């Protein structure tokens with residue numbers, strides 16, 4: 001069985017205003033439907049974007065989730081998986097390198113977040129990837145093995161993995177296609193060892209309208225997690241089209 005394909009736009013802390021977020025969401029609705037498209041606005045824009053996407057097949061995602069509870073409680077500043085599910089959110093990004101680097105998120109915390117997301121019925125888009133130094137030291141696969149180890153007991157139908165080399169995020173740099181294919185093969189072997197043979201494995205890191213077709217045709221690449229280019233509607237629709245064609 002082939003893994004489902006996804007093209008997901010991670011808007012990060014963008015755009016600056018609610019009206020810009022709504023404009024982006026409205027243009028997404030017009031896009032090709034032969035690949036599953038997702039968009040991940042910031043928390044404050046989720047409800048409004050969700051309403052605009054309600055009649056479409058586009059999946060709404062969140063960028064973070066409370067590690068302490070899936071419901072409610074005294075956790076100032078947090079948003080729970082249950083609250084997200086209640087407003088129509090379908091998935092949450094966990095393990096993004098920006099959260100690991102800037103907020104010190106470690107395996108124990110990520111595991112707790114995964115558990116809360118799964119408990120509330122959300123799908124987890126789990127990001128893994130090596131730093132430039134680890135890449136140069138040829139430690140990529142060992143780093144990924146350690147990051148993937150938190151997934152052992154996640155239900156396979158609630159999981160998507162995104163391979164995002166840290167040094168490729170927002171830099172315009174990407175690994176070669178052969179390197180990406182090799183890493184995806186390795187991730188799929190690890191997941192098969194966890195009895196998850198059909199989990200989708202996306203590539204992320206400087207995907208744009210020019211290189212999307214190359215990633216889309218690469219063996220074992222089941223879609224893309226797109227940052228910067230997901231904020232430019234023309235570029236994002238070309239990326240979606242590239243994955244829809246292949």
Ligand code: PGA
Nearest residue numbers: 169170205206226227228
């Ligand atoms: P980028 O970001 O496409 O801007 O490199 C990808 C990501 O962080 O998910």
